[in-house]
């Protein structure tokens with residue numbers, strides 16, 4: 289199918305966030321510093337291309353620390369782990385490099401603080417997502433998962449003097465989460481929460497950007513993997529804003545029938561999708577149309593970066609004091 293001249297509009301910000309950038313570079317540096325293989329617990333970030341690329345360079349992805357040879361190096365993914373995973377790694381004398389995003393660590397710390405003060409916690413998030421599993425592991429006896437507003441009705445009738453707080457997964461839909469929070473506040477008016485919300489800057493910025501993109505385009509393609517929470521949320525936000533939207537792993541998944549007579553195509557990418565995949569999609573359109581114009585719709589400028597984990601910085605001589613990090 290050959291297409292007329294197309295206007296491609298790219299959302300900005302899109303793609304890699306600071307936490308993903310840090311996690312991927314952590315594995316790359318570990319491979320450079322120690323040589324292959326480097327074991328990684330779970331997908332370092334939720335993107336098949338990133339994982340496949342690191343595999344070809346010597347990373348071995350495992351589901352459990354028990355699969356890592358005793359004494360070997362293991363990198364923990366950006367999504368964070370429960371304390372029991374750290375304990376399992378210590379039992380096998382593994383050399384741990386923890387690439388948990390600092391913004392996920394912040395939620396773990398909030399959970400620990402509330403737990404120490406005897407709070408019951410309601411965690412808004414998606415069951416079985418690695419981040420949720422890790423966060424719940426901080427206080428398994430004191431945390432209940434809330435996946436949607438309907439779940440709020442099924443929660444216990446906590447007495448009004450029950451210390452109660454809510455936390456959230458970092459990569460949720462901003463709009464949907466505010467509805468769940470409103471339902472929680474209606475049911476438990478005394479419920480507390482951390483001063484700053486837990487949905488991270490990258491998630492909210494990419495959702496705000498795709499909302500604007502949906503206003504000026506006829507179709508929005510979101511590049512990301514199906515298990516990437518923030519990528520799936522971008523599709524939902526675009527659809528809620530009134531345009532057709534599809535999640536694609538890369539250009540090979542574009543169905544030409546989606547385009548039809550449309551000439552204004554929006555493109556964005558989830559926080560774990562590398563920019564080269566965006567370039568692949570642009571090229572796909574370039575070779576199948578009478579021509580393309582490319583512009584960028586920037587809604588906010590991002591300038592966030594995180595230090596690499598301390599073991600990597602120490603090895604690179606970027607820090608000189610040992611630490612338990």
Ligand code: SF4
Nearest residue numbers: 305307308389458488
């Ligand atoms: S999406 Fe947010 S929480 Fe997740 S790695 Fe990126 S910055 Fe960190």
